[in-house]
Amino acid sequence: MTDFTTPSTIPLSIPDNLTLPQFILDTNHPARVTKRTLSSPWLIEDATGRGVGFEERVGSSQVGDRSFAHAFQVRHRVHGLANGLKLKYNVAEGQAVCLFTPNDIDFPILIWGIHRLGAIVTSANPAYSADELAYQLSTAKAVNLITHPDFLATAFAAAKKAGVPAERIIILDSAHPSRPSSSVPTIEEIIAYGLSQPTSFVERHLNPGEAKTKLAFLSFSSGTTGKPKAVAISHYAPIANIIQMAVHQEAKKEERIKPGDVALGALPFFHIYGLVVQMHFSIFCGMPLVVVPKFDYVRFLESLIKYRITHLFLVPPQIVLLCKHQATPKYDLNHVRFVMCGAAPLSAELTQEVIKVLPNAAIGQGYGMTETCTTVTMFSTKRKIAVFGSAGTPLPGTTLRVLKPDGTFGKVGEQGELLVHGPSNALRYANNAEATKETFMDGWVRTGDEVIIREDGEVFVELLKVRGFQVAPAELEGHILQHPDVADTCVIGILDDYSGELPMAYVVPRPEAAKRAAASPAESEKLKASIIKHVADHKAHFKRLAGGVEFIEVIPKNASGKLLRRVLRDRARESRKGQPKAKL
Structure with missing residues (x-):
């Protein structure tokens, strides 16, 4: 049996008696760069430049080439929210509060305020229908629903279906200071009320080890079949992952993360990648986080310039836009120094293209999932540009195994399913013993993703096996995207008796090409033949699209941008029933 780990000389020292807000707001961990947390805003509203910092005092600071006057009030607002929720709604320990909103400057305040009461946060995708939201409210047993004014109608409909009283709905008002309805209280009102009253709650101080079991989040996995499952995540898990990433990235050395660095919060906070990596890791490392409610590519570019953004946490579709969108060359992006791409593999071709766009950036990938409370692997500080196609090396404290189809464990270079053991792993699927048994096994998480791990610890995810040769779908996708008529693509493997698997591409043509087709x-x-030839002319014979090309209107992805390959594999399987099997 081979266990894959990354040795580290720095002790992780993960506290097991703190809640997440106690860790972020009340303590100074040895891995943290504390001198920047009090001197700059923690959060910046993208549209207005409004900054929110640590404590209640008026100050000003420089972010990029802009000066911001702001009230330093994170702790102040967190306390006011917790006290207001307790006084007005009697939110109690162990109850769940649902956040149904796009990114907002108050999103972290909502999380930490709810946690101060010992309650649980469950964040929902604002694109959900009333039925989808009602399912999450019911599954999480939510007692309150906090939403954005634009989604109030859906919130009311879902609350009614789930049995959440309408009077327990609260709206965020940072984007719409004027109240859309006098009957719906606002977060600002709850905070103001909480600050005007004596403290009505006693914050729990956890016993040693209790943080490992006390629930912080019920995060719903995107799943490709059936309804999403509620992943039960303890307070210990995100704390551990933040520390692991800080040690892995050597944050204390102030090389990859320096004073004056600024991160962009364009990934959705309701998703685990945006929640733990983008939000909490950035704040822990002292980087102001510019909060973007909704991703729009041109506005994204404008924000990079406006705030002199240095650190980007992205997904492959955003990388594709950086490389292919006609607006990109209009902007000087030389100040960007760090790009991490997650949620799906990034091809060598696409990496080479983004290097041209962001010549001064360290660029690489990370891998994780909701069930591991995010990052499992991440590109290291040893390389400015990560190994092409690699998801990085394991974080310190994380152990990987490769489970082969015959039930034995793989060695270096052998392919199989990735198993993960680490301090950030989630506890279980809430109220779903059968699914828990399939995924969570004696401290290990079965990821369902096929990997190969090299001698140096570099992990390569999602590989096809064609006639015994390994083929990375991301490599083919990166190449196909260079075809002038292709807007988006996803490569899957279709089963074949002769070759094992054959590469097949689902392709979204560009508008003009789609009209012709x-x-x-x-x-x-x-057009299909042209795409097949484009691959055949530049790739080895076993990488050719022998499974064919099919056009599709949109590539299915989850909220973080991860390609839902299983959806397309199922579609291909259904469409090929009764057809003769392909051969090379």
């Missing part, structure tokens, strides 16, 4: 079957076949 729709107008004539002959043009459609011509």
Whole structure:
């Protein structure tokens, strides 16, 4: 049996008696760069430049080439929210509060205020329908629902279906200071009320080890079949992952993360990648986080310039835009120094393209999932540009195994399912013993992802096996995206008796190409042949698209941008029933 780890000379020292807000707001961990946390805003509202910092005092600071006057009030607002929720709604320990909103400057305040009461946070995708939201409210047994004014109608409908009283709905008002409805209280009112009253709650001080079992989040996994599952995450898990990443990135050395660095919060906070890596890790490392409610590419570019953003946490579709969008060359992005791409593998071709766009940036990938409370692997500080196609090396304190189809454990270079053991692993699926048994095994998480791990610890995720040769879908996707008529693509493997698997590409054509293909079957076949030739002319024979090309209107992705390959594999399987098997 081979266990894959990354040795570290720095002790992790993960506290097991703190809640997440106690760790972030009340303590100074040895891995943290504390001198910057009090001198700059923690959060900046993208549209207005409004900054929110640590404590209640008026100050000003420089972020990028802009000066910000702001009230330093994170702790102040967290206390006011917790006290207001307790006084007005009697939110109690162990109860869940649902956040149904896009990114907002008050999102972290909501999390930490709820946690101060010992309650649980469950964040929902604002794109959810009323039925989808009602399912999450019911599954999490939420007692309150906090939403954005734009989603109030859906919130009311879902609350009614789930049995959450309408009077327990609260709206965020930072984007809409004027109240849309006099009957719906606002977060600002709850905070003001809480600050005007004596403290009505006693914050729990956990016993040693209690943070490992006390629930902080019920985060719903995106799943590709069936309804999403509620992943039960303890306070210890995100704390551990933050420390692991800080040690892995050597934050204390102030090389990859320096004074004056600024991170962009464009990934959704309701998703685990945006929640733990983008939000909490950035704040822990002293980087102001510019909060972007909704991703719009041109506005994204403008924000990079406006705030002199240095650190980006992205997903492959955003990398594709950086490389292919016509607006990109209009902006000087030389100040960007760090890019981490997660949620799906990034091809060598796409990495080489983004290096040209961001020449001064350290660029690499990370891998994680909701069930591991985020990061499992991450590119290291030893390389400015990560190994092409690699998801990085294991974080300190994390152990990986490779489970082969025959039930034995793989060695270096052998392919199989990735198993993860580490301090940040989630506890279980809430109220779902059968699914828990399938995924969580004696401290290990079965990821369902196929990997190969090299001698140097570099991990390569999602590989096809064609005639015994390993083929990375991300490599083919990166190459296909260079075709002038391709807007997006996803490569899957289709089963074949002769070759084992054959690469097949689902392709979203660019608008003009889509019109040509729709107008004539002959043009459609011509375009498919052109894409197949584009791969065949530049790749080894076993990497050719022997499984064919199919056009699709949109590539299915989850909220973080991860390609939902299983959805397309199921679609391909259904469409090929009864057809003769392909051969090379």
